[in-house]
Amino acid sequence: MAQGSNFVDYVKVCCRSGHGGAGSAHLHRDKFTAKGGPDGGDGGRGGHIILKGSTQHWTLLHLKFRKHIIAESGEPGGSALRSGATGKDEILEVPLGTVAKNAETGEVLFEITEDGETKILTAGGRGGLGNWHFKSSTQQTPRFAQPGMPGKEEWVILELKVLADVGLVGFPNAGKSTLLSVVSAAKPEIADYPFTTLVPNLGIVSYRDNKSFVMADIPGIIEGASEGKGLGHRFLRHIERNSVLLFMVPADTDRTIEEEYDILLNELTAYNPELLDKPKLLAITKSDMLDEELEEEMELQVPKGIPHVFISSVTGKNIQQLKDLIWKEINK
Structure with missing residues (x-):
């Protein structure tokens, strides 16, 4: 299994919460009482399915193969006002930044953002009331109780937006991918054709004095990604969370550096204009092919007002300068 495919950012699960237990319609009887009043207890509520934020999880991989999540049902009420036991809740731990959506409507239910935060994803059915609740001056021995409410069954989508310092x-x-494999321990699949990276690869980049930052290789944008073309939307979503965007333009591009940069910028703008507020850096990659003269020529094509650096992941050219540039931006 490739390292890339371990990065699960999307799972669809069927959640079935527990049914509520039925209330009891018991009438009190003992050897001294032939016709006692109602003493039926309430049924227990069905188990909820709950999401809980956990900093121990970075991906949704642990839920990838759990298609059905089923909580226990509540127990029925008993005599002598004994309530039924509550069905056991199913608690799913998820990484911070997990968004829960209704799979049918696409409606966002909530987002988990803090460690230990819990939210009910699918609520269990309410337990039925025992017959003693229905006692009144006119009806002293109600022989009925409420049934428990059924649990819910629904398909839910959990999505994780990658939290990275640099996208x-x-x-x-x-x-x-090549840059990521050089500066971090990530082992992305690398090949020279479009759409090599189909899942975001995350890498921890170590910096001076034992500091580090997270870099995410967001799968390739193609023109038209913002309209949902290609693998557009699911990937652009990852960019929303990064604090710095590092634009990468290869030195051997057929267009000018500025043209290539503008196209990338347009894709992001069309998807979410707020992305333009993020700090931007530019790396001209594969620049081991350039001699000094060519590099000076290309320097003139670089868009104004964006910090840039010519790098080569293969020879290691200016990689440290790039890290310095990123570190400075992240910590502004």
Whole structure:
């Protein structure tokens, strides 16, 4: 299994909460009482399915193979006002930044953002009331009780937006995976054709003095991704959370650096204009092919007002300068 495919950011699960237990319609009887009043207890509520935020999880991989999540039903009420036991809740631990959605309507239910935070995903059925609740001056021996409410069964989508300090933005084969494999321990699949990276690869990049930051290779943008073309939306979603965007343009591009950068920028703008507020850096990759003269020529094509650096992941050229640039931006 490739390292990339371990990065699960999307699971669809069927949740079935517990049914509520029935209330009891018991009438009190003992050897001294032939016709006692109602003493039926309430049924227990059915188990909820609950999401709980956990900093121990980084992905949704542990839920990938659990298609059905079923909580226990509540127990029925007993005599002598004994309530039935509550059905056991199913608690699913999820990484912070997990968004729960209704699979049918796509409606966002909630988002888990803090460690230990719990939210009910699918509520269990209410337990039925025992017959003693229905006692009144006119009806002293009610012989009925409420049935428990049924649990719910629904399909839910859990999505995780990748939390990274730096998101790599560039066309397929702009050298993003290669850079990530050089600066971090991530082992992305690398090949020279579009759509190599189909899942975001995360890498921890170590910096001076034992500091580190997280870099995410967001799968290649293609023109038209913002309209949902190609693998557009699911990937652009990852970019929303990154604090710095590192644009990557290869030195061997057929267009000018500025044209390539503008196209990438347009894709992001069309998807979510707020992304333009994020700090942006530019790396011109594969620049081991350039001699000094060419590099000076290309320097003139670089868009104004964006910090940039010519790098080569293969020879290691300017990689440390790039890290310095990123570190400075992250900690502004």
